[in-house]
Amino acid sequence: MHTGLITFHFAHHYGAQLQAYATMRAIQELGHDCQVIDFRLPHTTQSSALFKKPDSVRALASNAHTALHYGAMKRRYDRFEAFVAEQMDLSSKRYTSDEELRREPPAYDVYVAGSDQIWNPYIYADKQFEPAFLLDFVREGRKIAYAPSLGVSSLPQPYDGQLRDHLASFSALSARESRGKELLESITGKEVRLVLDPTLLLTGEQWGELAAAPARKQPYILCYFISDPGEVGQRAQELHQRTGWPIVQLAGIRRALPGAETVVFDAGPREFLGLFQNAACVCTNSFHGSVFSLQFDRPFFTAMSPKEKAEPAYSRIYSLLSRLGCADRIVGMPDTAAAEAEMDYDAIHRKLAEARAESAEYLRGAIEGD
Template identity: 35%
Template sequence: MIKIGILTIVKVNNYGAELQAFALQYKLNNLGYNAELIDYLFYKNKYYKFSNKSLPIFKISLKNKLKEKLLPLLEIVRSYKYRKNKKIREQKFDKFHIKFSKFSSLTYFSYDDLYSENFDYDCFVVGSDQVWNPYNYVSIEPYFLTFAPLDKPKISYASSFGVSSIPTNYHSEYRKLLNVLDAISVREARGVELIKEMSGRNSVHVVDPTLLLGVEDWRTVAELPSYEHPYLLLYVLTESSYITKLAKLIAKNLNFSIIRICKNASSEDTDSSIVNIIDAGPSEFVGYFMKASFVLTNSFHGTTFSTLFEKPFFTILPKNKPNNSRQQGFLFSIGLEDRLIEEGSSFPHPECYALDFTEPSVRLQELRVISEEYLFHVLGSPE
């Protein structure tokens, strides 16, 4: 049986990151491979150890440096009164890892730890998530599998740049790193174009790992909420009065309550008409989406789970943002581009709330087949 080591972003208490990591190792094992997540901590994990070798390989602007330094501090201050909920949330993430995810026996706390290891995998896979984002505040070189033995296959599955454009002065470095890989697939159609522009290489457009799993697969990890009254689920990464007003309007028109899954274990919202969930783990996150009657989100994975569970939804796009290719590309690929709303535009009419998933589900299944065929092609027979 082929033994596969997967390198991705995980253990950062982020719903999308944790669930895509789980989904890829789950799917590979279901296909007959022996796959596990390489327990290499991402720099946002509080136990990650920086070194000279782990510094970003691309220049980080002063604005982004301040963002990386100040936002975690701001979150600590904001979440102080919610510290008990934060602890509960962290425990739920840990419980999810132990119960559902398969990790390497060793944890790699630093770049140096990873590169000093003598791995015995037959094949290495990187992805998914924004592993190739040039603005990550750490070296992204490991996410091109440069630590793996030269004679072992190195594969990308649904890796993402997280942005729609890469500065031209970064292209030569990306070209060098991309050429380490034996086969490349990416999560966005724009990623295919970027790879061609930077390296001249062809790549395959595949679905995010969360979309490789069906409803019954997700039901095995979901914890459904006890709410019986129909609710609109609100999951946003950046708060705005526009989204809140739209949520209230839709909920009023449909006689739904509103439940918000908070991005972090804190909330500054004191609106009594909205139930804020600040201590959900990955299983609860899946459960809230599974039981929702409507979803409003500006998150990529909020969009994918709405689609997976065939929930009427709208995805809100912020104005003048260059990285919207994630949501736009996915929804265009399955024919649901009309569910995109640019922030600040007129609210959709109630007659637009309903959603027929007949054609989108067919398109999604076609994309799943392409993605599975790619995996079998590049990994070979599981036996």
């Protein structure tokens, strides 16, 4: 099958680019051609620019920080651009609006609406669904979804009706979160499969092929935080005191972590992978930070947001780690493992292989029309 994938593939965000690559490669591993439809919304492109439009205090602060660390930030920018250009099979035409897609749609047998929060209307500039990610431009061919997220726990009117109309023509639906599955089933009346995030469709060995090894060869504690680290930051300090290993901070937030020996600002996707692959242990509050710790068999601790703690059943990190039997790596829960506790990666990978096979089978059947 000639397959076209539409998702967030160009944003300078580790999870976005790696999930897009993973979905594309997983489809290719099933024996089908797959191109990433090169759809880039202008306001999203601006958010990934080296310097932001100076229209807010936050943007001005970001630009000042970029100027201060210009060399590293420019390397990071170039590495994200290179990853898309070198690793993704892109459509021959680039599109910057749904109107362009509808006027001259790319031709495929199957169209895949991919992962990430592509179905969250609140993240777009006009607070409306982006029709392109709901495949409204498709004239002929089967429409399927692999692990899209609504990013919300409820979807009020008129969004529910709009989504129902858009998804009526889809042949197969899936979601990456249990709450998303429930919402989509209630809105559409269709069966929705719960599947793994695309980054888990590939193995650690496959990701290792892309990893760029860091210059540091000695053991280190990798810290990757996308928000205030809280309790998991304290766990990093505890591990540092116990082992003597230095803390290397991969900049997810621009604020340096107290006690960090090194802050890495210039990592692109390949460097991101290499830092996880070679870490002695990891502390993170990022979902994909947890995913790549698992992929590379790294001892790790992670955290949930206060909202996720209140409703862990709706948390994708809790859902994943519970499924794999290692939810005790979540800091701040009653059963959090001790800092020195080891992880049974043989058992984890047995469960992960089973879940991966189930998700890959859904994807195969959706593409082939089984």
